Amino acid sequence: MPTPLPAPSHDLSIGDLAAATGVSRDGLRFYETRGLIRARRRSNGYRAYPPEAVELVRYVRTAQQLGFTLAEISEGMTQVWQQPDIDAAITALLREKLVAIDARIASLQATRDALAARVGMPCPLASA
Incomplete structure (x- = not known):
C-alpha cells in the first residue's frame, strides 16, 4: 500500500505574500525583523508564511497609512x-491616535500663528 501524500501546504512563499499584499520582499523581511510577522523556514531555508499573514500585512499597511x-x-x-x-x-x-493628531x-x-505674526517685522527673529 503506498504511503499517503502529505497534505498540501497552504503556507505562502515570500513572493506569494508580496504579490498578495503589494509589499516588497524587502519590506516583508523588514516587517519580520521588527516582529510584525513571522515565517517558519522550510527544509530548503526559504520562508513560509501562514495564510493569515496576508491580513496581518494589510493591517500593518493600513495602520501605517493612518499615521501609526x-x-x-x-x-x-x-x-x-x-x-x-x-x-x-x-x-x-x-x-488615542486621533487625540494625539489633534494635539x-x-x-x-500655534507655531504657524507665531510665524505669521513675525512676517513683515523689521527683524523677524527679534523677541516679540
Whole structure:
C-alpha cells in the first residue's frame, strides 16, 4: 500500500505574500525583523508564511497609512490580540491616535500663528 501524500501546504512563499499584499520582499523581511510577522523556514531555508499573514500585512499597511509608526503598530498589535473584543481594542487605539493628531495640529497651528505674526517685522527673529 503506498504511503499517503502529505497534505498540501497552504503556507505562502515570500513572493506569494508580496504579490498578495503589494509589499516588497524587502519590506516583508523588514516587517519580520521588527516582529510584525513571522515565517517558519522550510527544509530548503526559504520562508513560509501562514495564510493569515496576508491580513496581518494589510493591517500593518493600513495602520501605517493612518499615521501609526511601526513601533506603535507592534505595541498595539500585542495589546489588541490579548483583548476579548478586538474591534473595540482597535477602536480605542484609533481614538488615542486621533487625540494625539489633534494635539499635534493645535501645536502646529500655534507655531504657524507665531510665524505669521513675525512676517513683515523689521527683524523677524527679534523677541516679540
